[in-house]
Structure formats: structure tokens, C-alpha cells
Amino acid sequence: GAGVSQSPSNKVTEKGKDVELRCDPISGHTALYWYRQSLGQGLEFLIYFQGNSAPDKSGLPSDRFSAERTGGSVSTLTIQRTQQEDSAVYLCASSSNTGASYNSPLHFGNGTRLTVT
Amino acid sequence: AQSVAQPEDQVNVAEGNPLTVKCTYSVSGNPYLFWYVQYPNRGLQFLLKYITGDNLVKGSYGFEAEFNKSQTSFHLKKPSALVSDSALYFCAARMDTGRRALTFGSGTRLQVQP
Numbered sequence: 001g002a003g004v005s006q007s008p009s010n011k012v013t014e015k016g017k018d019v020e021l022r023c024d025p026i027s028g029h030t031a032l033y034w035y036r037q038s039l040g041q042g043l044e045f046l047i048y049f050q051g052n053s054a055p056d057k058s059g060l061p062s063d064r065f066s067a068e069r070t071g072g073s074v075s076t077l078t079i080q081r082t083q084q085e086d087s088a089v090y091l092c093a094s095s096s097n098t099g100a101s102y103n104s105p106l107h108f109g110n111g112t113r114l115t116v117t
Numbered sequence: 118a119q120s121v122a123q124p125e126d127q128v129n130v131a132e133g134n135p136l137t138v139k140c141t142y143s144v145s146g147n148p149y150l151f152w153y154v155q156y157p158n159r160g161l162q163f164l165l166k167y168i169t170g171d172n173l174v175k176g177s178y179g180f181e182a183e184f185n186k187s188q189t190s191f192h193l194k195k196p197s198a199l200v201s202d203s204a205l206y207f208c209a210a211r212m213d214t215g216r217r218a219l220t221f222g223s224g225t226r227l228q229v230q231p
Contacts, residue, residue, distance in 0.1 A: 004160070033218060042123075042207065042223035043161075056218060091160060103149050103168045106219060108160035 002026065004109035006092050012115045013082055021077045021112045025094030032075050033095075033106060034067060038088040046090075049075065082116045089113050119144040121210050123222035130198045131230050138193040138225045140208030148210050150191040151219065152182055155205040164206075167191060178202070198229045 005024040013019050025032050034046040045059035049069040060066070064082075069075040079086055093106035120143045130136045142148055149168055153161040165176025172184045182193045191208060205226050209219040 031217070035221070042121075043209075043221035045218045045220065048218045050217065059218065093161075103166060105151065105163040105166060106153075106161075107163070108153075110158070110160045 004092055004094055004107050006090075006109035006112050008112060009110065010113045010115075012117060015084060015116055016081055018078065018080045019082055019114065021079075021090050021092075021114070023075045023077070023092030023094075023109060025073065025075070025092070026107055027073075029094035029096050029107070030072065031095045031104070032069055033093045034075070034077050035091045035093065036088045037091055037111070043091065046077070079114075082114075084116045087114055087116045119210055119212060119220045121208050121220050121222040123206075123208055123225045125225050126223075127226045127228060129228045129230065132200050133197050136193075136195050136198045136202070136227065136229070138206050138208075138227060140191045140193065140222060141189050142191060142208070142210040143189060144210050144212045144220075146212045148212065150182075150184065151209040152176065152180070152191075152193050153207045153209060153221075155207065155224075157204075161207060164193070198227075200229050200231050203227055203229045 007022045030051045032049040035043040037043050047067045048056040064080045067077045089111040091111045093108045095104040095106050122141045151166045152164040155161045164180050165174050167174045167184045175181045180195050184191050205224050207224050208222040211219050
């Protein structure tokens, strides 16, 4: 079946512009995560959605970052007034919520490579 | 707070030799532990997970991982490395309660030489 889909795959923007990154999770997956991967770094947690619960936003680095998940499916990560340090690969992942969801593996998309010039 | 450490930025091994990629963790409560692999220009792929039970976990592509509670480690192993195993490997952890977001290590690049 289809995996996690992210678009665009690459985005180049000028400093100060806003960008929107999209994630289509696997159908039926109720949990959705955003991570950021900078060059030479590990994955940095940004935000987590689970069903209709309030999202865990504890990883968002500043108030320029926000995310929505409409209808429990597609999610959009928005970065306002982009800065050069926002350049990274933004990864989306989803997981199922059957049984003991703490042990459900995450299924990742291929990411969006954001370059802020 | 939970944290994951991968002490080696890169591991080099000859094809056919055994490989080990190290991971240590710090979480309160019982840990759920995972290994993921990332091939160039691709997203992360799940390899294996430890929940409870046997300390030796078997996963995809012939990989296995050994959970050691006293050393808080979860090292990834393979008896015989392949050139195609060359990739970036990430260890990840979460607690059994509370925050569900996985905490990832910084990654270890595995290079298998022919």
C-alpha cells in the first residue's frame, strides 16, 4: 500500500518568506509526527498529533513554527519568516494506534529538503 | 528527560565481518527501543524494536540487537556485513508512559568495504 507522502520533496525559499510543508500519512494511522534532520545531526522532534487529542508541541523551536492536522489525516507544517538556520530536511512519520501504541513503529516519508537562502 | 547516545559517528567494517553499532539510552520507566536505517535520499526505515522479553531481538535484513538493562544499552549487530548495509543507522527510545514521541540518537554511518 501507499506509504507516507511528503511534498514538496525540495523547497528553496528566501529568508523571511513563509513556507508550508505537507504530509499525507498512511491511511488509518492515527498518530502523526514531524521531525527535523539537520546536516550531521540526529532527528529533532517537532510536534506529535494523536487522534483528536491536543497535539504535543513541545519540540517546536519557536513561535514561527506551527502545524495543523485537518480531519485527522493530512498535516501541514508552516514556518513563518524563515531563517537560514531553518534549513534542514523535515521528516513526517505516522503510526497505527492499535493495541499498545507505544511500541508501534513509525513509518517515515522521504522528507522535504528546505533550503533558506 | 529521555536521551539516546550513539558514541560513534562512523563505523567501518569489511564485508563478511561481524558489525556492531552502539547505542545507550536514558529513559525513566521501562524503555521501548528501536533501530532505524536511512539510505541516501530516503526516509528512515524501521529495522527492529525491543519492548519486553528476550534480550536479543531479531529484525529485518539479518540484523539483531542486544538489550542490556544494567548497561542501558541496545547495540545493533549483524554476524556478517554486506556492502549493501552501508547506510546511516539511528537508535531511538521512548518511555512506556507519558510522552510518545521517539527520541533519536545522532546517528552512526556504517561503511562496509568490499
